Structures are given as C-alpha cells and as structure tokens.
Amino acid sequence: MSELLQQTVSGLTTGLVYAALALAIALVFQGTGTLNFAQGEFATLAAFVSFALSTAGLSWWLIVPVLVVLAFVFGAGVERLLVRPVEGNGPLALLTVTAALLLGTNAVVALIWGTDVRSMPSPFGDAVHHVGPLTFTAQALGGGALVLTAMVLCGAIFRFTPLGLRLRAVADNPDSARLLGISTGLMLAVGWGIAAAVGAVAGLVAAPTLGLSPELMTNALLLALAAVTLGGFSSRLGAVVGGLLIGVLSNLASRYVPGIGGDLQLVVPFAVIFLVLLVRPQGLFGRPSAVRA
C-alpha cells in the first residue's frame, strides 16, 4: 500500500511539469484559438536562463520572480513581433509559425548552451522529507507549491480582475470587444506573456529532475498536449488535473502492469485519452460552449 502511495507521489512530481506546461498551452489556446507548439521550448529557454542566473550567483528568491517577468516580456514580444504579422492569414499559418518557433528556439538554445545534458541544482535544495511511510524531495514539494501558485494566480487574474475580464472578452468575441474600446492586440500579447510566464515555471520544475538540455521539454510537450486534451481545452483547472493524472497514470502503469516498462509507459496515458475523447470529447473538465441556437 505504502509503495502504491509512493509511486503516486512520484507520478505527481513528474505530472507537475506536464500540468504547468498544459496550463500554458491552454492559456494561449483559450486566448487565441491557437496551439503554441513552441510553448515547451519557451520553457526550456527559461530553464537555461535560470541556470545562467544561478551560476552567476543570484539567489533563487530573486531568480524566480525575475524569470517570470522576463518570460512574460519574451512571450508578449514574440506575439507582437512574430505572431501578429501572420495573424490574419488563418489558423494554419499561425500553427506553422509556432512550429517554426519550436525549431528556432531549440536551435538558439543549443547554439548558446550546447547539447550536453547538464545537472541543474534544485532551487529548493536537496533535502528529503518523510511523512509517515512516504518520502518527498524538497524539489517535489517546492515544485508543487510553485505550480499551484501559478495556477491560483492565473485563476485569480482571469476570474477577478478587469484585465482578466478583458482577456476573456477578447477570446470570446474579439469584434465585440473592440466595440467596447478593448485593444485586442494588446490583450493577445498579454495572453502570450502570461502563458510564457507559466511555462517558465514548468521549466524551473522540470530541469532539476530531468536534467538540463535542449531536449528538456520534447516529451513533456506531447504529454502536456495530451493533458490539455484530457482535461479539456476550455478549462485551466482541467489542464492542470490532466497533467497530474498523466504523470500518475504512466508511473503506476510502468510499475504495476506487466510488460510495460519505462519506454512503453507513454502508451498508457494515450490509451486513456482515447477513451476519454470517445466518451467525453470536450475533456474531463471542459464544457461545450453554451450558445442558444
């Protein structure tokens, strides 16, 4: 029993990365209707920048907020400079741009920092905590707190602030938002910025456990896309829960289902997603848009 629990905990720890990345993907999708394939690479870039800052001797207490701000500016800037010009050319053009951004960002990271896997120290230290029969690494606890904070903050911004209301209005009906004097372009840039900031959190949580390399988010991106599908594209909570579920499921499957080793464990979450989509196409937490015909 306690082993099952421990496996669940370690699944949740990996799931945190998918959860944060899935949240970032869902934010851009809700705001613009586009899948940003480069979201994972943005997170990798953020992880490398945090690594550079910490090597330069900055304290993590400073790095985390600085990183979040830098990521926000980066995300908003990318939207403004690279995404905006093709915005009018349809969803396929946008998708192509984000795919190009994936390759481009990956190449830039590899060019600057090389392709070797480096070990990154955990921002939360190497302590191990015991609660009853379970062990938690400081990285898992700190990462969990960080992702949870990001999720709650995003939720609060979207639910309770005028900025959040404007962001949702632009996502819902951009033409009508313009008629209320809302600058849709600014809101799209802000949406990308917030997503990139959340993605930076994913990078911070991933790098110490997975090892820092340009390939940091290659698998995680696919699993995060799966997580968003599972949880529902229209739900931020769904994206996070979907990410955690996928982490736990793949971990438990590789431990307890005979024949599924480390490599095959990826099959399990996708089988689950297939089932969910058959039964509930809008995802576990998504709701079909309520529009009266």
Add this chain to the structure above:
Amino acid sequence: MSGLLEVTGLTAGYGGVRVLHGIDIAVGENEIVAVLGANGAGKTTLLRALSGTVRSSGEVAFAGRSLAGTSAARIARGGLGHVPQGRGTFTDLTVEENVRLGVISRPASTRGQADGDVERIYETFPVLREMRRRPAGALSGGQQQMLALSRALLARPRLLLIDEPSLGLAPLTSADMFSVLARLRDEWSLSVLLAEQNARASLKVADRGVVLARGRVVASAPAAELAADEGLRAAYLGESPDGLTEVSS
C-alpha cells in the same frame, strides 16, 4: 443644431465592392436619427464605417475631432458606442460579466456613477438581474438585445449606433425595445443613430430620418414628415401603401 457627428462624402465597401457612395449625415446632441432602407441599402456598413470596423474614406468628425485613421478600439474609447447586428454577445461569459465589461470600458470621469448606472440598468431590464449568473449565450434573442444595449450604455457613450434592434424579435418584444430606446435617450443623455428596416416603429422614436438606397442618401427629413410620406416609403422601404412590410427575400 450642434453637430455631435458630422459625416461628409463617406465611402466604404468590402474588398473591391463599394457599398457606400458618398454619404452625408449628421447627428446632433441628444438627437435620435433613424437610418432607414431596405436590405442591402448600406445601413449596417454605414454604422460599421463610423465605428471603424470597416475601412472607409471621407470626412467623419465626432465631437469636433476627425476620426480618420483611428482604430475601432480608440473610437469606442472616445465615446462612440456600437450595438452591432447580431448583438455581439460574449456568449461564454455570464450576463453579469457582460454587464461588467461595459462598466470597465467607461471613461475614468464616470467611474463614480458606475454602481448607480448598473442599478439603473437592472431596473430597466429586470430579467437581466434574474439571469445574471447564467451564461449570456443561453439568453433569448430579445434578452441578448437588452444585454447588448446595457453593455454599450454602461460604457457611457455620447453617441450610440444601434443596428437593427428589432431583427429576429417577436413583434411585441420589438415594440418594447423601441419604447425603451425613447426613454434611454433622456436617462443617459445620449444621441442615437438607429439603423432599422422597421420604418414605422423607428420613426415614432426618432427626431429625424435618413433614407438610404443602394449606398446613397435619397431622403433626409424630420421623422413626422417621413412617416407621412407614403410614396417614399413605398419606393424605398419596401412598404406597400397600407403600411405592411413586404417580406423581402
């Protein structure tokens, strides 16, 4: 008459197709002007050109300032509201959030009156208060029209463009809508440019009427005069002399 909105030689269209061929129109302070015309006369395009959602050329002066080259969002912030055809509902937001969007879009100088204004809206349209927690997409057509009007009013525009408020509404609801419009002008110190196919009802609330046909102004006169001119209505508004609106295809 002090001209809040002065338009001269406005042309606009979609792609290569020109829809408006040099429109002159003016709206004074606290005036309701009805823009009448059959389907395809250019009423909607005129409103869109004024709010900056369709490219146009020609002179548009609003409150003494030229709107040439101004973005739609900036025009709206300058006090020109637009209730679009189709009502522009934010369907996934709740009714209350739709209302709040209007409030946060008002000029800073009117922030203090926000609570009172919201209360006034809920008194004018009690059904919106009842439905405030529901997603706005679940409202009926008439309720969405009330919501669209409320959202635009709460942004405290000086001039409100309203596009076909009676479209798709049952006759009784539509009559309610027109009687509400007449009240709103005084309560919210508004000027209104109202595009309508229903000439009879809109001329009852309007001060003046402007008739469009194929993108040109063919008549402009006080509302009572237009309402009495049966020949004109028969020629341009698709109405037979007995006042019944023909079903246009």
